[in-house]
Amino acid sequence: xxxxxxxxxxxxxxxxxxxxxxxxxxxxxxxxxxxxxxxxxxxxxxxxxxxxxxxxxxxxxxxxxxxxxxxxxxxxxxxxxxxxxxxxxxxxxxxxxxxxxxxxxxxxxxxxxxxxxxxxxxxxxxxxxxxxxxxxxxxxxxxxxxxxxxx
Amino acid sequence: xxxxxxxxxxxxxxxxxxxxxxxxxxxxxxxxxxxxxxxxxxxxxxxxxxxxxxxxxxxxxxxxxxxxxxxxxxxxxxxxxxxxxxxxxxxxxxxxxxxxxxxxxxxxxxxxxxxxxxxxxxxxxxxxxxxxxxxxxxxxxxxxxxxxxxx
DNA sequence: TACAAAGTCTATAGTATAAATAGACTTTTG
DNA sequence: CAAAAGTCTATTTATACTATAGACTTTGTA
Numbered sequence: 001x002x003x004x005x006x007x008x009x010x011x012x013x014x015x016x017x018x019x020x021x022x023x024x025x026x027x028x029x030x031x032x033x034x035x036x037x038x039x040x041x042x043x044x045x046x047x048x049x050x051x052x053x054x055x056x057x058x059x060x061x062x063x064x065x066x067x068x069x070x071x072x073x074x075x076x077x078x079x080x081x082x083x084x085x086x087x088x089x090x091x092x093x094x095x096x097x098x099x100x101x102x103x104x105x106x107x108x109x110x111x112x113x114x115x116x117x118x119x120x121x122x123x124x125x126x127x128x129x130x131x132x133x134x135x136x137x138x139x140x141x142x143x144x145x146x147x148x149x150x151x
Numbered sequence: 152x153x154x155x156x157x158x159x160x161x162x163x164x165x166x167x168x169x170x171x172x173x174x175x176x177x178x179x180x181x182x183x184x185x186x187x188x189x190x191x192x193x194x195x196x197x198x199x200x201x202x203x204x205x206x207x208x209x210x211x212x213x214x215x216x217x218x219x220x221x222x223x224x225x226x227x228x229x230x231x232x233x234x235x236x237x238x239x240x241x242x243x244x245x246x247x248x249x250x251x252x253x254x255x256x257x258x259x260x261x262x263x264x265x266x267x268x269x270x271x272x273x274x275x276x277x278x279x280x281x282x283x284x285x286x287x288x289x290x291x292x293x294x295x296x297x298x299x300x301x302x
Numbered sequence: 303t304a305c306a307a308a309g310t311c312t313a314t315a316g317t318a319t320a321a322a323t324a325g326a327c328t329t330t331t332g
Numbered sequence: 333c334a335a336a337a338g339t340c341t342a343t344t345t346a347t348a349c350t351a352t353a354g355a356c357t358t359t360g361t362a
Contacts (some may be wrong), residue, residue, distance in 0.1 A: 001152060001234070003243040003277065005350065008265065012257065015264045030308070039256045044351055050310065063178065063359025079211065079268060083152070092154040105190045111295045113166045113288040117230060117279065124275040125152065130267065137264040144262045147317045156321065188341070195322055201339065214330025215336045 007087040009040045010048045014057070014082055018134035019141065027070040028061065048086065053093035055085045071093045074138060080129035090129060158238040158261065160191045161199045165208070165233055169225035170292065179220040189297060199237065206236045220297035225289060231280035242273045 003011075013034050018124035021027050031049060035042040049068055052058045059071045070077065083090060084099075095104035095112075096119045106112040154162075154252060164185050174179050186193040200219055203209045210222045221228065234241060236252075242248035246263075248254035256281045257263040 001154060001238065001243060003269070004152060004348090008244060008255070011186065011265050020244040032308090037255050039258070041351060043353075046309080047351095048310090053309095060309060061359085062307095062309045062357075064307045065360070068309085087152065090152050092152060093159060104159070107188065107190070109290055110299060114162050116291050116295070117153070117283055121276055121279050124279055125272055128229060128272050128275055132268055141262055141264040142269050144267070145347085148204060149260060155319090183337090192322060194324075197338080198322095198340090204338095211338060212330085213328075214340045216331070217337045219331085219338085219344095 001090065003083070004087050006048060007083050009038070009045060010052060010082055010086045011079060012038045012052075013039070013049060014052070014070075014134055015043065016072055017068060017136050018077070018138045020138070026069060028067040030067040030111070034068075051085060052082070053085075057081065057085070070134070073133035077134045078130050079132050079137070080126060083129060086095070090125055091118070092125075093117070093118045094120045152243060154234070154239050157195075157199060158234050160189070160196060161203060161233055161237045162230060163189045163191070164196065164200060165203070165221075165228070165285055166292070167271070167287050168209070168219060168221050169289045171289070177220060179218040181218040185219075202236060203233065207234065210292070221285070223286035228285045229281050230283050230285075230288070231277060234280060240274055241275075242269070244269045247273045 014040065016034055017027060019027070031042060031046055034040065034049075048061075051061055052061050053068070053071075057071055057077055057149060058068050059070060060066065060068050080090065089097040089100040091100070092103050093114070094100060094102035095109065096104075096117055103109065104112075104115070109115060131139065167189065167243055168180060170178070182197055183193060185191065185200075187195050190206060195290050200209060200211075204211055204219070204222075208228055210224055211217065211219050231241065240248040240251040242251070244249060244255050244265070245253035246257075246260065246266055254260065255263075255266070256264065260266060
């Protein structure tokens with residue numbers, strides 16, 4: 001039941017990109033900078049950001065002074081979207097996935113106890129991940145920073 | 152965020168063992184029978200049941216007419232216990248695990264946005280898995296069977 | 303215009319974990 | 333004692349995850 005490194009790194013990068021600068025402006029960051037600040041292997045991060053870009057969540061600027069920035073307001077990007085792009089469906093077993101349904105081999109799906117419970121687990125997970133936006137996360141981080149007096 | 156086959160098979164087997172026979176008595180089943188009814192490779196299932204036995208959730212009887220049966224009432228065995236035995240900690244990232252905590256490499260754990268959210272996700276998952284017993288599942292299955300008139 | 307800084311893209315290597323298989327051993331019953 | 337059943341450990345195979353490599357394109361600026 002674990003999030004992959006790919007997913008973890010991608011989420012960390014996106015959260016960083018969603019955190020406005022001290023003047024409250026949206027930020028643009030280079031791969032190298034994200035890599036250093038979050039301890040992520042640079043070449044691995046490269047692939048991850050590219051995937052997020054190709055999925056329409058990031059925009060990029062090439063050449064000198066380039067970098068990555070969010071393709072839309074942090075408010076409109078959820079953690080669930082990011083995880084699905086990087087790790088695939090969130091469902092703990094395929095037979096409860098909405099988008100990637102596959103039978104899981106039980107004799108009778110309609111009366112499969114495992115399926116009933118995993119359906120609930122999936123709902124509990126997506127209930128958080130699909131409702132939490134990057135803005136929500138960024139605000140929680142900033143609130144916590146203020147609380148601890150760390151800038 | 153997927154349950155392994157090992158975990159899935161183990162849960163399926165335990166649910167079967169928790170379902171009383173038509174006379175309402177606890178059942179004892181042989182590896183082969185579980186394997187056939189649930190389409191689980193017999194040698195793989197063998198390992199899984201053994202692990203559950205060694206963890207104290209199952210008892211077994213060797214020799215002719217032997218088999219596996221629950222070590223305690225279905226009421227007292229939760230899905231969370233089973234999953235932890237077979238798949239390890241439930242937490243989506245190690246840094247929010249209660250029993251198997253490990254730092255996850257973020258610069259400052261106290262203000263890590265990912266950690267905050269994953270903490271909630273973990274709670275949502277364990278809230279279901281640690282509160283749902285084999286009896287709960289077995290009852291849901293039987294209710295559903297009655298509803299569909301399938302015996 | 304040339305060069306350096308940055309992202310793009312695809313391939314491949316390495317590693318870990320999951321899944322499955324094998325086989326020899328022990329216990330129990332008839 | 334023979335057959336039925338669980339026990340135990342090792343090994344193989346497959347797959348997915350993680351990471352690295354390197355050649356390519358775009359853009360700003362000296």
